Each structure stands twice: as C-alpha cells, then as structure tokens.
Amino acid sequence: MDRYRLHVNGRQREVRVPGDTPLLWALREELGLTGPKYGCGVGACGACVSLVDGQAARPCVRTVEESEHTRITTIEGLSARGDHAVQRAWLELDVAQCGYCQPGQIMAAVALLARTPDPDDEQIAEALRDNVCRCGTYPRIRAAVRRAAELARGDR
Amino acid sequence: MITRRSFLGTAGALVVAVSAPVPAGATTGGGGPLAPTVFVRVDRRGTIVATVPKPDTGQGVRTLAAVLVAEELAVGVADVTLEQAPGDTATYGPQGIANSTSARQLAQPLRTASATARCLLVAAAAAHWDVPAEECAARDGRVTHPRHRPLPYRDLVADAAALDPATVPVTLTPPQDWRLIGRTRAGRADARDIVTGRAHYGIDTRPEGGLVAVVARPPWIGALVESVEDTGALAVPGVVAVVRLDPPGAGQGGVAVVAGSTAAALRGRETLRVTWRGGTPDADSREWLADLAAALPAAPPGDLQRVYRLPLLAHAPMEPMNATAHVTADGLRVWAPHQDPGGLATQLARQLGLPEASVLVNATLAGGAFGRRIEPDPVAEAIACSRATGRPVTVRWTRVDDTRHDSYRPMSVHRLSATLDAEGVPVGRHHEVVTWPLTVLPVFNNPAIVRASGDHFPYTVPGEVSVLLRESPLRTGFWRSVYAGQFGYAEECFLSEIAGRGGHDQVDLRRRLLPADSRLRRVLDVAAARANWTRGVDAPLTRGVACHLDYGSAIAVVVTADPTRRRVVGVHAAVDVGVAVHPSGVRAQVEGGIMDAVSTVLGAQVTVRAGAVVESTFGDYAWARITDCPDIDVAIVPSTAPIGGLGELAYPPAAAAIASALAAGGDPVTGMPYGTPVG
Missing domain, CATH: 3.30.365.10 (Aldehyde oxidase/xanthine dehydrogenase, molybdopterin binding domain)
Structure with missing residues (x-):
C-alpha cells in the first residue's frame, strides 16, 4: 500500500491504498465520507459528484493518485448545517424523494452557480444532464437551482 | 399497569x-x-x-x-x-x-x-x-x-x-x-x-470489523457455477475469501469475492476465473416477444384492432442492490434497504431455522426501490458470505450487476379490439394479453391474479379481458404499477386512437364513457381545465390524455408534446387520493410516475442478446435526464374519500398520455417505447 495525502473539505487527510483506487472508495471507506454516493462507478450517473479544485468532478472515475495536490470538497464540506444557498433552496422546494442522487445534484449545482450565477433553464439542464435522478425530481431540481441563484444573490 | x-x-x-x-x-x-x-x-x-x-x-x-x-x-x-x-x-x-x-x-x-x-x-x-x-x-x-x-x-x-x-x-x-x-x-x-450528506442508506452500512463482497454473476441467463479458479483473486491484497453462492439458497448464484474494501473486492473479482454451465446462452428478447405475439388467440370480431408490444424494464434504483449481514452463534443481524423488513425477518428465521427473536433486520433508508427491493436475494448473498467468514459482510452490487441481474418487468403483447357504434364510440371491447408471470412470487403464475393486477378499465364499455401466461425465460418481478402499467397503457392508448379515428376529442370521449358523478370524471375535468384543453395547441405541438383508477385513487393526465423533437413539453395531472396527507409528497409521487413514463415511452428498455442483458448502466439504459423533463403541474383535487394509494397511480396514464400525444403527430402507438423496435 502506498500513502497518499488528500486535501478534503479543508483538511489534510492521509489514505493508505493502491494509487489506482478510485477516489470515491477512498472517500467513502477510508475517510468515512459517505455523502458522495456510489451509483455506477463509471461516471455515468453523477451520484458521487464532488468538487475538485472548484469544478464538478466524479470521484468514481478519478484515482487517488491523481487526486493528490487537488482540493476536494464533498457534500459534507459544503455546510454541515445545510445553510448553503443551494441546500436552502433544496429544502425550501422539497426537492428530494429517496435523496440518493441529491448530494451529486447539489454539488453539480454548486459548481454551475460558481461559474454561472444566474443560469437559465437550458444552462441548468446542460450542467446537470449527466446527473441521473431515478425518482423524477428534475422539475424541482430545475426550480431549486433557480431559487438557489436568487438566494445566493440575497434575494428573498 | x-x-x-x-x-x-x-x-x-x-x-x-x-x-x-x-x-x-x-x-x-x-x-x-x-x-x-x-x-x-x-x-x-x-x-x-x-x-x-x-x-x-x-x-x-x-x-x-x-x-x-x-x-x-x-x-x-x-x-x-x-x-x-x-x-x-x-x-x-x-x-x-x-x-x-x-x-x-x-x-x-x-x-x-x-x-x-x-x-x-x-x-x-x-x-x-x-x-x-x-x-x-x-x-x-x-x-x-x-x-x-x-x-x-x-x-x-x-x-x-x-x-x-x-x-x-x-x-x-x-x-x-x-x-x-x-x-x-x-x-x-x-x-x-x-x-448535508448525512442520510444513511443501506450502502453506507459499515459495521465494526465489516468486510465487503462483490459477486461474479452469471454471464448469461440461468448459468450456474461449474468451477472456480480463485488463486489470483486470493492473492489480491485485501481479499479475505472467495465464496461460492449456489441458488436458490444464496440468491441467483455466482462467486463472491470478500475483501477488506470495495476496491480490493472489485480487483479480486477481475482476476477470478469461473467456468459456467447450463442456462440459455442463446436467448434473445426479440424471439421472446415473437413467441408472445404468436401465442395471441385468434382475433375476435371488432371494428378496430391494435396490437401493442411492451419491453422488458429494469428497476434501476439509484442505490444499487446491497445488503449487510452478520451471522453469529446467537443469531443473525441484517441491515438492508428492503421493502419489507418484517416479512424478511420472518422468512430468514424460517429458512435458517432460527427463532424470530434472534433475527434482527434493520431497515435503512433506500435509494429508490420501485418494487425491486421486495426480494431478498442480496440479503441471502450477504448471509452466505458472513457465514463463510464469520464477519459482518456487505454485499455490493455494481451498477452493471444491478442492471443485468434484475427481476424485470415482464414483456407483454396486448391486442385491443373495439366494436364501434355509428358515431365511432366504443360499445364493446376485447383485450387479450399474452405475458409472463412474476417469477419472484409464485402466486402470480395465475392468469386471474395477473388480470386482477392489470385490469382496471374504468369506462362504461362492456368487454372481455383474457390473459394467457407463457413460461418466463428470465427472472421477473414487481415494477411500479405492476401489470397495470402494461394493461393501462394499452387500454388508454387504444381509447385515444379510437377517439382520433372517430373524430372525437380525447377528453370528450372519455367524459361520455364515465359516470357523471365519478371521481375520475372530476379529475379529468380539472386536468383538462388546468391544461386549457379546449383552447388546443398550435402545430407542431400535440396532446394526449389518459385516466387511471386504482388503489382507491383517481388520476387524469394531460400531456403536451412536440413530436418533431420527440419531446414532452408539459404535463398537467389532477389527482384524487382521498386525504392528501402531505401535499408536497403527493405531488412528488405523481411527478415521479410521470418521469418514469417519460423515460419508458421515449427510450428506456432492456434487451437480451446472446443470453445476456445488453444494457449495463445509465449510459445505455436510457433513463430520462433533466434535459427531458417537461414542466409538470399536479393538482390535488379536494376529496372526502378515504385515504387512497398513490405511489403506483400516475405511471400508467402518464405513459399512455405521452404516447398518445406523440401519436397525434405521427404513427399510431404500437408499443413501448413509442416508435422504437421493441425487444
């Protein structure tokens, strides 16, 4: 086993795993961060989406080795109390059904709003098109991203 | 006291x-x-x-x-x-x-x-x-x-x-x-x-000292393990054991690699050499569908007929199948995202010869279920692995495992026939169904039970429904709405086609065929009003309508589609569920059923070639994305009726309304997905 230093949610962490271990399993099983969900393991569903250097990334198709020297933010690092604008919008519009895909949806929305503070529906759809929701919460996700943009701007 | x-x-x-x-x-x-x-x-x-x-x-x-x-x-x-x-x-x-x-x-x-x-x-x-x-x-x-x-x-x-x-x-x-x-x-x-990521699902279970297993599963339907060469797998760092899982006791069969981590178990599985025997390596879902169609009885008399072909569907919950079990000298502990923890505990106690008090089944949150998690196969696998290692073991299915080893919604072929009066209004009907039973529950190997599940025709048109069951060539199970998803789809698509051919409005014809004081007619009127039905839509937009009465609840769905882009643009649903306890949750269930309909009418189906399911992940099992999502309006119609069922109510009419809307701008509906080869 090799040692890798990972910068996760503002802290330096160390994992001892083979370098080609998918980052997702290191986060979930070595660091106990189970917020990013396993949905497919091949980058096809978005349930694990987290931020890597501020960009939406899929830890299931990144290795631990290539994740060194990056800044990783999982859903746990967004706001433990759930008071980030995106989380508040998700609560206000009661988006979740089973909730399993929502950490990935939320992190994808956070990444979108960071670069496009006032997205239209097309931009929202484009940014979240590879985040699958099997319960059918898409209409609420779309509305919640718009609402999060308002909240982030300080609108009521 | x-x-x-x-x-x-x-x-x-x-x-x-x-x-x-x-x-x-x-x-x-x-x-x-x-x-x-x-x-x-x-x-x-x-x-x-x-x-x-x-x-x-x-x-x-x-x-x-x-x-x-x-x-x-x-x-x-x-x-x-x-x-x-x-x-x-x-x-x-x-x-x-x-x-x-x-x-x-x-x-x-x-x-x-x-x-x-x-x-x-x-x-x-x-x-x-x-x-x-x-x-x-x-x-x-x-x-x-x-x-x-x-x-x-x-x-x-x-x-x-x-x-x-x-x-x-x-x-x-x-x-x-x-x-x-x-x-x-x-x-x-x-x-x-x-x-905040704190919600705990079955897959997040990690008991102290727990191991993880992944399973090498049959490469074609029904294959059984002949022999296993596990030297390579056991040499992978972290791999603890290789456990043979033989059905029926241990699920659908396969070979489990048990390790200290998921990554190690997956690496171990890659190096496993399994020889398989038996099964149906040549199976092809196109042939299965042809067999069902060939078994349709001779056509009854009628003025209009239509045959509908419906595909296999997988459940594909976002959280893939998984279960954690710990077998000890004192009994059994299970953590599972399961649809019936009580039934599971009873079943496990009986199977293992344990007193029920020594079997503890913890029900976790589940990342979707849709009927799949009523079955115990992942739990059986986890028990076998725990028994072999003496440790708590979590069996994880990969997404590919989950897609390819599901208990699928059965394929079905439906022939609808109608006798029409001089105005083109149906006065008699036949609905002949050829399908498979649900192999996961033997009681469903009975045409009367299948009919009771599927047939909820609510209109005042006398008729006959017949069900012929063929032996299922693979594992089939409960899929949201069960047989009503198939029967109701065919019935409502056919009614809309009858309306179109007779020059009748889809809503008007349904109103004529429903009792004036019926709950269904009331929700139909509400949905039509909210959709501004009488105003119509401009080309290229088209519209479809469908109704459904089941579980003591009533729903009507009006769909606006753009057939030129193969897109659902807007959906208006009106629902009477008796007492709607949690309104946002009621709307959510209807929205979910509508999105399942968007998914299955526009593209998702499971196919089998060379004995194996072709689809593997959400990359090729074409479930709807946010880009496919229409605007959805759900009206909860005030009601004094007793509390009704809801989770499975919206899917059948939503699917039929979507297909009917697409057909209004092109070819008639002949199956699902719309306008796509089935099987």
Whole structure:
C-alpha cells in the first residue's frame, strides 16, 4: 500500500491504498465520507459528484493518485448545517424523494452557480444532464437551482 | 399497569386499529413514557417519538408519519422525532411497502395512537386543574385552559401514563380542524440529512470489523457455477475469501469475492476465473416477444384492432442492490434497504431455522426501490458470505450487476379490439394479453391474479379481458404499477386512437364513457381545465390524455408534446387520493410516475442478446435526464374519500398520455417505447 495525502473539505487527510483506487472508495471507506454516493462507478450517473479544485468532478472515475495536490470538497464540506444557498433552496422546494442522487445534484449545482450565477433553464439542464435522478425530481431540481441563484444573490 | 389486551378490551367505541401488542418498556404507566401503542410515545422530557414501521424508499412514509402524529398531538411536524422500526411483524403489523399501501395502512393506527396520547395528556391536565376535560385544549405541545397557565406535555406525561386509557374518551381531530393534514408546507422528514450528506442508506452500512463482497454473476441467463479458479483473486491484497453462492439458497448464484474494501473486492473479482454451465446462452428478447405475439388467440370480431408490444424494464434504483449481514452463534443481524423488513425477518428465521427473536433486520433508508427491493436475494448473498467468514459482510452490487441481474418487468403483447357504434364510440371491447408471470412470487403464475393486477378499465364499455401466461425465460418481478402499467397503457392508448379515428376529442370521449358523478370524471375535468384543453395547441405541438383508477385513487393526465423533437413539453395531472396527507409528497409521487413514463415511452428498455442483458448502466439504459423533463403541474383535487394509494397511480396514464400525444403527430402507438423496435 502506498500513502497518499488528500486535501478534503479543508483538511489534510492521509489514505493508505493502491494509487489506482478510485477516489470515491477512498472517500467513502477510508475517510468515512459517505455523502458522495456510489451509483455506477463509471461516471455515468453523477451520484458521487464532488468538487475538485472548484469544478464538478466524479470521484468514481478519478484515482487517488491523481487526486493528490487537488482540493476536494464533498457534500459534507459544503455546510454541515445545510445553510448553503443551494441546500436552502433544496429544502425550501422539497426537492428530494429517496435523496440518493441529491448530494451529486447539489454539488453539480454548486459548481454551475460558481461559474454561472444566474443560469437559465437550458444552462441548468446542460450542467446537470449527466446527473441521473431515478425518482423524477428534475422539475424541482430545475426550480431549486433557480431559487438557489436568487438566494445566493440575497434575494428573498 | 394497563396491558395492551385490557386496553383494547375495554376501549369500547374507541377505534384502535392496531393489532400490535406493546413491547416491554413501551407500556403506559410505571416510570416510562406515555406510549398508547408501539407507534407513538411521549417521554418524560416531552419528546414525541413516532416509530415508523414501514421503510422509506423515497415514497415519503416517514414524512407521512410525522405529519399524522404532529396533527393529533398538536405540535409542529419538526417536533416529532422519527425512529425506524426493525423487522418485527408481530409487534408492528404489516411492514411491507408494496401495492401503494403505506398511507392506507398506517394513517389510522398512527392517528389513533397519537390522539390517544393527546387525550390522556388533556385528561391529566384536567385532573390537575380539577376542570372538565372539554374545557381544555392541546396546542403547541401544551395543554391550555382559559383560567390556568398552560402545562407543557413534559409536566403531564407521568400523570397521563398512570391514567386508565379505558376511562378517557379518545377523539380524532376532525377534518375541519386539521392544521397539517392536507395543508402542511413542511418538507420531507429527512431532507436536511439528505442535503448535508448525512442520510444513511443501506450502502453506507459499515459495521465494526465489516468486510465487503462483490459477486461474479452469471454471464448469461440461468448459468450456474461449474468451477472456480480463485488463486489470483486470493492473492489480491485485501481479499479475505472467495465464496461460492449456489441458488436458490444464496440468491441467483455466482462467486463472491470478500475483501477488506470495495476496491480490493472489485480487483479480486477481475482476476477470478469461473467456468459456467447450463442456462440459455442463446436467448434473445426479440424471439421472446415473437413467441408472445404468436401465442395471441385468434382475433375476435371488432371494428378496430391494435396490437401493442411492451419491453422488458429494469428497476434501476439509484442505490444499487446491497445488503449487510452478520451471522453469529446467537443469531443473525441484517441491515438492508428492503421493502419489507418484517416479512424478511420472518422468512430468514424460517429458512435458517432460527427463532424470530434472534433475527434482527434493520431497515435503512433506500435509494429508490420501485418494487425491486421486495426480494431478498442480496440479503441471502450477504448471509452466505458472513457465514463463510464469520464477519459482518456487505454485499455490493455494481451498477452493471444491478442492471443485468434484475427481476424485470415482464414483456407483454396486448391486442385491443373495439366494436364501434355509428358515431365511432366504443360499445364493446376485447383485450387479450399474452405475458409472463412474476417469477419472484409464485402466486402470480395465475392468469386471474395477473388480470386482477392489470385490469382496471374504468369506462362504461362492456368487454372481455383474457390473459394467457407463457413460461418466463428470465427472472421477473414487481415494477411500479405492476401489470397495470402494461394493461393501462394499452387500454388508454387504444381509447385515444379510437377517439382520433372517430373524430372525437380525447377528453370528450372519455367524459361520455364515465359516470357523471365519478371521481375520475372530476379529475379529468380539472386536468383538462388546468391544461386549457379546449383552447388546443398550435402545430407542431400535440396532446394526449389518459385516466387511471386504482388503489382507491383517481388520476387524469394531460400531456403536451412536440413530436418533431420527440419531446414532452408539459404535463398537467389532477389527482384524487382521498386525504392528501402531505401535499408536497403527493405531488412528488405523481411527478415521479410521470418521469418514469417519460423515460419508458421515449427510450428506456432492456434487451437480451446472446443470453445476456445488453444494457449495463445509465449510459445505455436510457433513463430520462433533466434535459427531458417537461414542466409538470399536479393538482390535488379536494376529496372526502378515504385515504387512497398513490405511489403506483400516475405511471400508467402518464405513459399512455405521452404516447398518445406523440401519436397525434405521427404513427399510431404500437408499443413501448413509442416508435422504437421493441425487444
């Protein structure tokens, strides 16, 4: 086993795993961060989406080795109390059904709003098109991203 | 001390629709909490705890419980603490979530238990003040009286728990006084845990000392393990054991690689060499469909006929199948995202020859279910792996495992025939179905049962429905709406085609064929009005309508589509579910059924070639994305009907309305997905 230093949610962490271990399993099983969900393991569903250097990334198709020297933010690092604008919008519009895909949806929305503070529906759809929701919460996700943009701007 | 039996026996007119005995520690009286039944207790600090007997897979039963208990105990929804009951049917009654029963089975026992607690608290306060109970009221966690300072529940619990419930009349809060039921704007009970990543699903279970297993599964349908070469796998760092899983005891069969981590187990599985035998390596779903079509009986007389071909569908919940088990000398512990923890516990105890008390099934949240998680196969695998290693083991299915080793919705072929009057209005009908039974439940190997599941034709057109079952060539199971998803789709698509051919409006024809005072006609009128139906749409937009009556609920769906882009643009649904306890949750279930319809009518199907399921992930099992999502409007029609089922209500009509809208701009509907080769 090799040692890798990972910068996760503002802290330096160390994992001892083979370098080609998918980052997702290191986060979930070595660091106990189970917020990013396993949905497919091949980058096809978005349930694990987290931020890597501020960009939406899929830890299931990144290795631990290539994740060194990056800044990783999982859903746990967004706001433990759930008071980030995106989380508040998700609560206000009661988006979740089973909730399993929502950490990935939320992190994808956070990444979108960071670069496009006032997205239209097309931009929202484009940014979240590879985040699958099997319960059918898409209409609420779309509305919640718009609402999060308002909240982030300080609108009521 | 009041025993459960004496309480029930002396309760008189009090309606306590709870069959469950009160377990030790949860009885009223003594120094414990106020706990009229196993479902509700108020502890000495005034904390209100609801024990939710059924698991939440996204259908919202935990929220439903919080709303009902909060209503009757006169507190806010957020003031109710939720506990999830373990699998224990003797204590909690039926714990399965199937057949859209969550609300219908739980509303009465939860409300009654909470109302009993409230009335006991009020009685205790009345006794304390020496005033009639009728002068007191429960409000915001306190009992009030015009001439006294309010008493918080925590100060009343001891006295209330010491009262003889048989002496206290219990009244449910009447509908005109409801603050929360049907009105609350509260969100999902677990929403904050979900948005912060804290929500705990089955896949997040990691007991102390726990191992992880992944399974090499049959490469073609029905294949069995002939031999295993596991030297390479056992040499992978972290791999602990290789366990042969033989059906039927250990699920569908395969070879498990058990390791200290998922990554190691996956690496081990890659190096495993398994030789397989038997099964059907040449199976092809196109041939299966042809076999079903060839088995259609001779066509009955009729003025219009249409044959519909429907594909295999996978459940594909976002959380892939998984289960954790720990077999010890004392018994068995299971953690599973399962649809029936009580039934599972009973089944496992019987299979393993253990007393039920030594089998503990913990029901976790589930990342979707849709009928798949009523089956125990992942649990059986975890038990086999734990038994082989003596450690707790979590079996994880990969997404590919999940897609390719599902219990699929059966393929089906439907021939609809109609006799029309001079105006082109149907006056007689035939619906002949050829399909497979559900292999996961033998009782479904019976045409009458299949028909009862599928046939809910609500219109005043006399007719005959026949079902012919062929042997299923692969594992089939419950898929949201079960056979109604197939029967209802064909019936409603056909009715819309009849309307189009006769020059009738899709809504008008349905109104003619429904009794004037029917709930279905009412929701149809509401949906049509909200969709501005009479105004019509401009080219290239088209419209489709469908209705459905099932589970004691009624729904109508109006779809606007753009066939030139193969897109659903807008959906208006109106639903009568009797009492809509949690309005946002009611709308969510309808939205979910609509999105399932978008997915399956526009593209998702499972195909089999060379003995194996072709689709593997969401990359090729073409489930809807946000880019496919229409605007959805769901109207909850006020109703005085008893509480109805909901989870499986919206899918059949939504699918039919979407297909009918697409067909209004092109070829008639002949199957599912629309305009796509099936199988």
